[in-house]
Amino acid sequence: MVLWEVDIYPATGQVDRRSAEIVNDIVDLGLDAQVRVAAAHGYLLEGDLSKAEVQLLAAKLLSDHIVEKTVVAQVGDAVLNESPIGESSLVHVLPKPGVMDPVAMTALKGIQDSGVQATQVRTFSKYWLADVDPETVRVISEKILANDSIEQVIYGNLGLDRLEHGAAYEFELKIVAIRELTNDELENLSATGQLYLTLVEMQTIQQHFKDLDRDPTDIELESVAQTWSEHCSHKTLAGRIAYRDEHGERQFDNMLKETIFGATVQIREELGDDDWCVSVFKDNAGIVTFNDEFNVVFKVETHNHPSALEPYGGANTGIGGVIRDPMGTGLGAKPICNTNVFCFANPDTLLEDLPAGVLHPRRVMKGVVSGVRDYGNRMGIPTVNGALYFDDRYLGNPLVYAGNVGIIPCEMSFKEAHAGEWVVAIGGHTGRDGIHGATFSSAELTSDSESLSGGAVQIGNAITEKMVLDVLMEARDRGLYTCVTDCGAGGFASAVGEMGEELGVEVYLDKCPLKYDGLNYTEIWISEAQERMVFSVPDENWQEFHDLCASEGVSANIIGKFQDTGRLVLKYEDHVVGDLTMDFLHNGRPPVVRDAFYQPPVVTDIDFEGTSASASDDLLSILGSLNVASKEWVIRQYDHEVQAGSVIKPLVGISNDGPGDAAVIRPVLDSWRALTISCGMNPRYGDFDTYHMAASGIDEAIRNSVAVGANPDRIAILDNFCWGYTDRPETLGSLVRAALACYDMAVDLQTPFISGKDSLNNEFSSFNEAGEKQTISIPSTLLISAMGQVDDARTCVTMDFKESGNTIYLVGKTACELGGSHWTLVRNMTGGQVPQVDTSLSRPIFRAVHQAISTGLVRACHDLSEGGLAVGLAEMAFAGGLGANVDLANVETDGDFDGETELVTKLFSESNTRFVCEVEPGNQDAFEATMSGVVCKLLGTVGETEQLSVSRGDVVVVDLPIAELKEAWQSPLRW
């Protein structure tokens, strides 16, 4: 067996893009900018291959003769050590053994298709660094070239003579003697075994096995830990909570059920026959009706901890995982669009300010965007909506929210496995990747997380999932199975355990196909290897199901059988390695009981004196602040038009680059019925009051959808809570308070929550030089995602001003609500009243705006959020390439104030439920009549010149060319 190496360099005259990118990253991190870099990528080929064969593969398959050149030799050959840039240090980066290497898998297929018998392939990257000291080479390697959680760095010669193969596994049953352990020992077992269970939970397990008069096996303990994990059971929020705030005390038996789910139950009851929810908080995604033929489903997940350690892989598998949720909803929905929201620290953070174990936020952001891009684009699912939010408290714990919408035939919205049917796994094979992901996601991140939980980090393979999707749709339409779910956190343990919850199931762990030898039965059971789905297939359909999968190259295997026993029986060959009752697994967990407490901070006044003179500068600063600034660099890397349903794209306006409020897609190509996708989030408000933060987020998500044309009576929303350490009563209290707002808003607006997810304990701890523990907790972050519906896509509108001479109206009431605003952010001020929502005003406004849009009275509509009216007008102006002349005198304010307070409030207050509408002069009467029941004021006209001119009476307060406004908005993230 010989190991061959193929190095691929850019051909002479071709730009070395990879090297240029690395040099950019080196400069961005403030490292030695003088360094010269040459980069190659390559393949290691193992097998009985002649040099001529490898050379032919290199030329015809692995490289492109027009733009690339190759070096081919056996590993160790001196020719491979010849630097293309003179004296330099050589660095190789390889995926660690067991880490998914999709390109190598495909290359092997291509090689075998050419009739050459290679046995194994591995990819690598190779870098030559010149004019740089060894220490800097090490820093560059660690910070830019490689990520230790998934890759290994080899300095100098590769020094391999073969690729790793798994070692054969010899069965050995492991018993964990839990019955005799003391409390300290139980806690120790929970920690060292990465079970992340509390003492009470460990004691419950101990008692259970004492009652059974035996000790558990390792796999039984792991099964319980997976099922009881925060990630899988949401035990904190669905637990008992004693909550206290300024209004008094409240006891919850199941907090989520009594707030967020409760609101939906109440709305459905009130709607009666008009109920348009189909399946909520039950399946892998929420389902609502769409038209006579189809329902639509929506799910948003987080993948925070993996993304902190390995941004590309974490985000990649995050989107891959959430796509499997609609695929595993009902009998399988077809994914039709993605949405992504990320929270990062400032990408310009100085390298020396990074705590140990933290990746630089710029690298995190680039990695996350690339990870989402590569998975979403390959799946052929348009990424149509998203947001980026920056706050330095996300430094050690970035947030990655990924969502997916699917469409499913109405009659396929429910599923049920039956006793006697086969448990069938299809898709990716099982490896050691992702072990302990479910339990790890419930743990606090520390500077050691990287070494401790390397296995929890993975790379996805989108094409495997696409192949699974292709056969899933066909098998569904042929009616070959009765139930399906995805393998996500907890792997088979979770998926099979859930599917068999009401029945009982026997699993044959030795029948699960493996990526490589050497996995023990427990690893097979809890591995979170990606791209796997589990089905319940009646015996009479198994052959057809199998053949369908085989015909498209998808692996499908029987791994168990559903049985009417109420037990989970795990077998490896002839050995029973686990035997638990479903009842203990799913109902045995002791309830989590928590105290929660909330005390809203005292509202302090803002001193407005002397603040109004700089209105123009403040406007430019807000436009250039990272949360508001253009995200075009990100958006264009996502395919937002595949599937051809695009109606309103994320970028709109005369130059296709303005900030759209919501995306609109038509999921059925021969129908005009459309969906809107939007979101709302404002973590800064949470520093003031999480109730108003949640209410504002809901209002924002809804008004974004309404602004493009969604019917406010057909908007479904999702909640995703990302919070700090909820064992602290005040942290949990801030979450309960947000959930109370969710209940109030949903019921008042008749907007049901249909699905949700929480991610708790988002904190990062490290030790400073003095050895003191330092903890950064993320700001309380609630993402609200909205999915609206439009009867006829042709009535939709965009936010860009359309024509000079048209009139400009402000809908909604403006209060002095600058607490947490971007005006205070850019001025580095504190205090103020955080924006609140008055649902008695907002519901009529949403309905009136919708009525005006759907009857064609509105040429442009934009919601007002960060930066208030000033930013909204500026965005509408530069997106439309048209100026505007606006008088603030008409802005209706809520409150008794004047002078500078009034001016700043009118320009920059972030009061909720406000829209700016552009109306043709001929439609003014009809528009005003439609808006007669709500606050709606004429502010001015779209301009003849390309100048945004805002005055108050005779005094001009802002007068700026739209080009300057646009540049301020576009330049910060124009990477």
Add this chain to the structure above:
Amino acid sequence: MATPRVLVLRAPGTNCDFETAHAFERAGAETQRIHINRILENPDLTKDFQILCIPGGFSYGDDVAAGRILANQMRNHLAEVMREFKASDKLLLGICNGFQVLIKSGILLDDNENGDPPATLCWNDHGRYEDRWVHLKTTSDKCVFLRGIDQIYLPIAHAEGRFVMAGEHVAASLQSCDQLALAYTTPAGDDATGFPDNPNGAELNVAGVCDTSGRVFGLMPHPERFIDGTQHPRWTREGLQAEGAGMAIFRNAVEYFA
């Protein structure tokens, strides 16, 4: 009019097959989406069709290089069938990933003396995947799919779309044979002079190429993504067109068999 039958070829990772079939159907064709494995098992399946379309996507993940694995599969196993298909007055269309496959498989342009394609599609100049709308003009009288189209506005969405030829002799040959069929332009219709009008750095602003007969055509832009007025990025300001400009390309293909 005879109704032509279109084979929309799919492979692992193909993802524009539904909307491409939909566009052909709206133009009046009958379509069938067929997996490459079925063609490899039974190459004669292709004989039932008048048009073969390789749609966009990421065949085999675009691992190794965009379209390379599918291209090599077709080169290794289907070269003869494809030669016959081309010789029988039928049409072949490759969109985006399909263009990458057509060019790398040797189906679109004849191989050079070493058995390698004379041109390629490689990484965009700026090194990123890019989704954006581009202005294009027809630069060949030969291409069946572009008949009657002078200028057209379509979206691109790719990472590896930079058209590069193996030397000036290739450019001269393709130009003299009128094969450089579609070019990126400025909004006014003049030659693009760089990003973003030429979104990937393609040599000679080439966005699409046809074979010497004009019946085999590959292009980077996605005509199937502009068959309805609502797909235009500015329909809310410029007015809703009765149909998207991309329909003309599919209609030309269908009308060839009229």
